[in-house]
Amino acid sequence: MHVLYSPRYHVDIGPHVFPTRKYQLVHARLLADGVITQQDVIEPQPASWDDLARVHTREYLTKLRDGTLTHEDIAQLELPWSSEMVEGFRVMVGGTIEAARLAVCHRAVVGHIGGGLHHAFPNHGEGFCPFNDVAVAIRVLQHDGVQRAAVIDLDVHHGNGTAFIFESDAAVFTFSMHQQYNYPMWKPRGSLDVGLMDGTGDADYQRQLEDALPAVMASNPQCLFYLAGADPYEQDQLGGLALTLDGLRARDRIVIEQARRKGLPMVVVLAGGYARDIDHTIAVHVATMKEAAA
Numbered sequence: 282m283h284v285l286y287s288p289r290y291h292v293d294i295g296p297h298v299f300p301t302r303k304y305q306l307v308h309a310r311l312l313a314d315g316v317i318t319q320q321d322v323i324e325p326q327p328a329s330w331d332d333l334a335r336v337h338t339r340e341y342l343t344k345l346r347d348g349t350l351t352h353e354d355i356a357q358l359e360l361p362w363s364s365e366m367v368e369g370f371r372v373m374v375g376g377t378i379e380a381a382r383l384a385v386c387h388r389a390v391v392g393h394i395g396g397g398l399h400h401a402f403p404n405h406g407e408g409f410c411p412f413n414d415v416a417v418a419i420r421v422l423q424h425d426g427v428q429r430a431a432v433i434d435l436d437v438h439h440g441n442g443t444a445f446i447f448e449s450d451a452a453v454f455t456f457s458m459h460q461q462y463n464y465p466m467w468k469p470r471g472s473l474d475v476g477l478m479d480g481t482g483d484a485d486y487q488r489q490l491e492d493a494l495p496a497v498m499a500s501n502p503q504c505l506f507y508l509a510g511a512d513p514y515e516q517d518q519l520g521g522l523a524l525t526l527d528g529l530r531a532r533d534r535i536v537i538e539q540a541r542r543k544g545l546p547m548v549v550v551l552a553g554g555y556a557r558d559i560d561h562t563i564a565v566h567v568a569t570m571k572e573a574a575a
């Protein structure tokens with residue numbers, strides 16, 4: 282399996298609930314466990330500002346590039362501004378773009394040890410997401426001639442930015458299954474939204490996922506994007522669902538099987554993960570990539 286990754290994802294954001302070191306830890310664990318070799322790993326180039334502008338407004342991009350975000354912008358983004366931060370995330374968007382192109386080219390599952398920045402809107406960043414990597418990658422694919430895509434967003438938080446961006450694009454199906462009473466407060470309507478009750482566990486989760494996926498596949502996508510958030514985990518600090526490590530593994534298998542069975546290109550991105558013990562977040566992400574590589 283091709284895997285996209287850059288050490289530049291490990292950005293210093295000070296003491297923060299978002300462990301940016303998780304990317305290098307997942308990368309190291311996948312190599313150590315023999316899931317991937319050095320030859321499988323591709324270091325992406327930063328997304329160009331022109332590609333970012335396929336989704337984001339020039340005004341917002343200028344503020345990010347020049348460090349002229351307002352206090353309100355930074356409060357909403359919930360990340361301190363630095364050029365290192367902007368560049369790290371720009372490389373991360375490049376990783377999702379390159380993963381998408383590889384997936385389509387090889388009709389394969391491609392993993393990205395990064396990405397899933399689903400809270401970013403065209404004109405602002407939110408919830409640790411300065412850019413919406415999946416949305417930019419879909420716009421790039423559309424520019425390349427691949428029109429139809431579907432997003433399977435299983436992060437514990439609703440994919441608000443992604444839903445908003447593709448609200449009026451019938452070629453892109455956005456599916457989000459998330460904890461209903463959690464951030465973000467405002468959940469713009471996606472193609473299919475399943476809001477789960479607090480404390481939803483493995484069996485109920487799996488049933489609702491299996492009920493929802495046929496609608497996603499019926500949209501006839503040419504490429505699937507899977508946001509395999511680790512934050513539905515029962516010990517997540519920012520999530521209120523109750524999935525076990527086994528339940529999350531079953532979730533991954535169900536989703537990735539959809540692509541395999543139909544021979545569809547799929548990009549797997551990590552999205553969120555804030556377990557009290559970072560080893561648990563790493564374990565979830567590593568298991569996702571193992572399933573993707575299987």
Ligand SMILES: [Zn+2]
Binds near residue numbers: 552554
């Ligand atoms: Zn999340």
